[in-house]
Amino acid sequence: MSYELNEVLLSEGVIKDRVRELGRQISRDYAGKELIVIGVLKGAVIFLSDLVRCIDNSVKVKIDFLAVSSYGASTKTSGIVRIVKDIDSDIKGCEVLIVEDIMDTGLTLSYLYRLMMERQPRGLRICVLLDKPDRHQAEVNIDYCGFTIPDEFVVGYGLDYAGLWRNLPSIYIVRPSM
Numbered sequence: 571m572s573y574e575l576n577e578v579l580l581s582e583g584v585i586k587d588r589v590r591e592l593g594r595q596i597s598r599d600y601a602g603k604e605l606i607v608i609g610v611l612k613g614a615v616i617f618l619s620d621l622v623r624c625i626d627n628s629v630k631v632k633i634d635f636l637a638v639s640s641y642g643a644s645t646k647t648s649g650i651v652r653i654v655k656d657i658d659s660d661i662k663g664c665e666v667l668i669v670e671d672i673m674d675t676g677l678t679l680s681y682l683y684r685l686m687m688e689r690q691p692r693g694l695r696i697c698v699l700l701d702k703p704d705r706h707q708a709e710v711n712i713d714y715c716g717f718t719i720p721d722e723f724v725v726g727y728g729l730d731y732a733g734l735w736r737n738l739p740s741i742y743i744v745r746p747s748m
């Protein structure tokens with residue numbers, strides 16, 4: 571089945587404004603502290619790079635990345651979350667913020683939350699750009715959420731279909747082409 575771009579769900583300007591608000595909120599919450607921001611590759615890379623530039627320098631920000639994969643080239647999760655690359659940092663005793671592009675079934679974030687908690691950070695929070703509550707199968711507490719969205723497969727602003735469309739500055743709905 572092939573998929574095509576449909577309507578814009580979130581425009582570049584709307585995303586920009588919300589990311590700025592999230593950055594302000596994170597700056598207030600972590601002022602005077604050191605914060606390790608962990609981006610989940612590949613989807614979160616665009617969001618993370620905009621978000622960290624909206625966190626002011628009252629916060630000492632460090633950046634690390636891990637990579638997981640569960641969707642492959644499909645619009646449905648395999649249900650098996652696989653770590654493809656781990657973080658380089660030791661997070662024991664540190665304030666940590668996981669940054670993700672989307673919570674869909676929640677399988678990825680619930681797995682990552684448990685994995686990171688085993689490493690005994692001082693604090694662990696989650697920031698997601700998009701949340702699809704209708705699809706949750708596993709629950710995990712989201713501390714910072716950009717937007718709640720309907721049950722549609724979306725691409726753009728880091729999110730892909732089969733590796734494509736991550737570069738689009740807005741977020742679009744994709745549907746099977748007729």
Ligand SMILES: O=P(O)(O)OC[C@H]1O[C@H](OP(=O)(O)OP(=O)(O)O)[C@H](O)[C@@H]1O
Nearest residue numbers: 611612613639640641674675676677678
């Ligand atoms: O809540 P879930 O149902 O687990 O879905 C969310 C995950 O799916 C996507 O990752 P994907 O496996 O497509 O990898 P990518 O980030 O490289 O695109 C997305 O980036 C999240 O990590």
Ligand SMILES: Nc1nc2[nH]cnc2c(=O)[nH]1
Nearest residue numbers: 674722723724725729730
């Ligand atoms: N690109 C993309 N990846 C996802 N992973 C889980 N849900 C989605 C989605 O809606 N779009």
